[in-house]
Amino acid sequence: MRKLNPRIVVAIIASLLDELLLVVAVVWILPKFGITVPVWLVILLAVMFLFSGSWAFVVVKRKPNLGFENQIGLKGIAVTVIGKKKGLVRIGRQNWAARTDGRDIEPGIEVEVVGQNALILTVVPESIND
Incomplete structure (x- = not known):
């Protein structure tokens, strides 16, 4: 079985934490201040976080440039x-x-x-x- 690269694990965890932070902010923190967020904006932000997380995964998986x-x-x-x-x-x-x-x-x-x-x-x- 192939060993999992620690950098990939960190990238996946960071991406999931971004999503969790978004949900916590929209569902719990913002309503306490009387701020409502439209559903379309939440979806847009979630897609943007997923895209940035997947891009981080691609970048982390690349071989380092030769020095x-x-x-x-x-x-x-x-x-x-x-x-x-x-x-x-x-x-x-x-x-x-x-x-x-x-x-x-x-x-x-x-x-x-x-x-x-x-x-x-x-x-x-x-x-x-x-």
Whole structure:
């Protein structure tokens, strides 16, 4: 059985608490002050809370974006010529500045990240590491 992500549990609980707060406010708190709320407004607010809760669920379920601290060992594809001068490599959906210590790498060649200096990656053709 798959383990339930704690962030998803928190998102679901937060969404349910939003709905509960809405019901408590409309049914119990507002009438004490003589404020009546039309039924259509209650339904509209409930739909908005459900939408925001479901959107939070989608966002929490996404994989985190890659940070520059964990690029070594990842594979990508050269977008431009990569040599001693910087080129671009695509890892996942992101383009990164990259250099190579060896011969130039042509666009379309699969590469692997072997080092990095801040946001500039050092790559080698993947066939070299196999």
